[in-house]
Amino acid sequence: MKLLTIAIILLGLSAVVACATRTTANAVPEIFGTLPGGAAIFRYELRNDNGITVGIINLGATIVSLETPDRDGNFADIVLGFDNPQQYLTDSPYFGTVVGRYGNRIANGEFSLDGQVYTLAKNDGENHLHGGEIGFDKMLWQVLQHSNSDITLQLISPDGDEGYPGELTTTVTYSLDNTNRLTVDYHATTTRPTVVNLTQHSYFNLAGHDAGPTLAHTLLINADRFTEIDKELIPTGELPTVSGTPLDFREPTVIGLRIDEPHQQLVYGGGYDHNWVLTDAAASGEEPAAIVIDPVSGRTLTVTTQEPGIQFYSGNFLAGAFSAKHGAIYPYRSAVVLETQHFPDSPNQSGFPSTRLEPGQDYRTQTVFEFGVEPYDGGNDAIE
Template sequence: MAALGAGLLATGLASPAGATDDDGASTTVEPFGTTPEGTSVERWTLANGEMTVRVLTYGGVIQTLEVPDADGEVGNVVLGFPDLAGYVSDDDPYFGALIGRYGNRIAGGRFTLDGTTYQLPLNDGPNTLHGGPQGFDDQVWQATPVGDDDVAALRLELVSPDGDQGFPGTLTTTVTYSLDADSRLSIHYAATTDAPTVVNLTNHTYWNLAGEGSGDVYDQTLQIHAGAYTPVDETLIPTGEIAPVAGTPFDFREPTAVGARIREDDQQLLYGQGYDHNWVLDRTDDGAREGSDSEDALEEAAVVHDPGSGRTLTISTTEPGLQFYSGNFLDGTLVGTGGHVYRQSDAVVLETQHFPDSPNHPDFPSTVLRPGEVYDSTTVFALAH
């Protein structure tokens, strides 16, 4: 898509409006331009305590997330664009976006449900990626502030009609971003359908705890609580195997520098040009969404630490899987919020999810959602320094 032209509001040009309570939690809103189709986009700012998060109604994007380092210096730790033009461009690599209807890849863009085969549009070589070429990341969501005296919160809503990107059923989705005084950003996903369908929602934030635009993350350490992962073929579709991480570059059971083994001669790393794989999380339950309270099922999944800034990110989730993507396809052609060019491995993406291509792997945890059921998933990002 073309740039939006002179009428586009760049970051910080509009005066925010909204509600702020006496305890410091605030949820404010400002205009953030207009899509090529003429739809107005808003930017909401959630602030509480030490952290500030800016969320766009376009794609539910987390545009910036500002938090102090060990010396008290506040910095933005996520990658993004300074204006709407970057997000509506075909070059946007899903910076900070909500992903749906189906996060990650579906082989051949095809799956069979209850005897009917559905064909989705292909947008990743021979496969469908992140819900198709016009997924949830390309939609304008309806926003409602829902915070209280202690928590700044925003609810986003989207109705995806039957047949949208080839998926069956009308899917009604709400995603709530909540920021508490302990520097925890929670994302709660809920969805219902009027016909059987498949659903796998996630968020695609790119993290660099040293600061957006500061360079590669090779020295930052990552720990993933997973003894197994799902190997892929040359198109990054899972083979169906659940493979142990022991003795491989995929063993992050102990904190390990992101770049420690990323250049090893390993066929899986060659396929992904780095890490772009799903880890099977070690859970004490089954990651059940069926009949369970998502808050009760939260378990720690991963920890990222930057030794330079002292910042630590801890991710907890109700989901059974975690996709670790090491920013392999950032190639120096995109300029971010801070005016810096983004290059390979300038961030890590950690997508809590059900497994890729699950509709075509009966042994994987099911992503089927039926009428009368509620898709219920929660992920919490806790930052400390």
């Protein structure tokens, strides 16, 4: 309750600047709801000439809806989420949010920089997850500008926020174009040496957000290795090959085909909840990092990034425990999450790509989600 009260206070303070935006014609936001304490949450919509729409709220810079057509031209919302903004504070497993300052886990809730140890919240067992108790997902972002095709949001995280050093100024821009590409551009600067690892945490179900398990979706991940984890989902530091394991998605593979194999990594993750080490071509954006296909609707999702890793999470902790948007109940493994990122626990792993950011440096990275359809091929590889 104390943490929720703090969040509400922070949200109330942020509300003063949340409306200081530059808008263009036909891009007027609507009220998504209010939080205890009176803070208003605004919903903004991006749209393109093909009918695709993306709903974004200033709480957590969160994608709350994303409507795309299937092979017959029928539109459906393909991201999980809530109608009630309060649930993004109390119930959400990071549906659609921008997570930070550090996406994924940091072992034992601590790291050191230049000989100084920084202590973070242990909000995932004995470890730190997705920025802590009140991470970027639970804060009101200031909307700097928005139009029908793009929106830029900013968050200033003070020095010491959730234990992290340095005042961090972060901007995220979402842009939707007429080739059905949703581009996410991240930029951050700091006043002191710190660590940063931002990611977009949408839960996708290409059959429709309320369509049930996604085990029949096929997935390709352009990676030869993965970061091995222990039973607490913390990297061991080893980067084994995917070859000969159920983590090999170098060819399109039905997600449910091997998810319950008694492989130790799958036992630890409760299914897929791992970071893949992208190939050089995928980490540079020259090739896709991942491709997802729903064989029934024909919807496809292609992810391109500039990050060295991608976390594939198969919704293993979804259990129909809450009512979501439009009264939907999200059952076990009913989503595909693809978090483009630096590796988990990088601040404590000298062999991993660094997440350190210095004053005077610019943190910049980009991820693109491209939506499409493929024709029906007459097959059905569904996994029940």
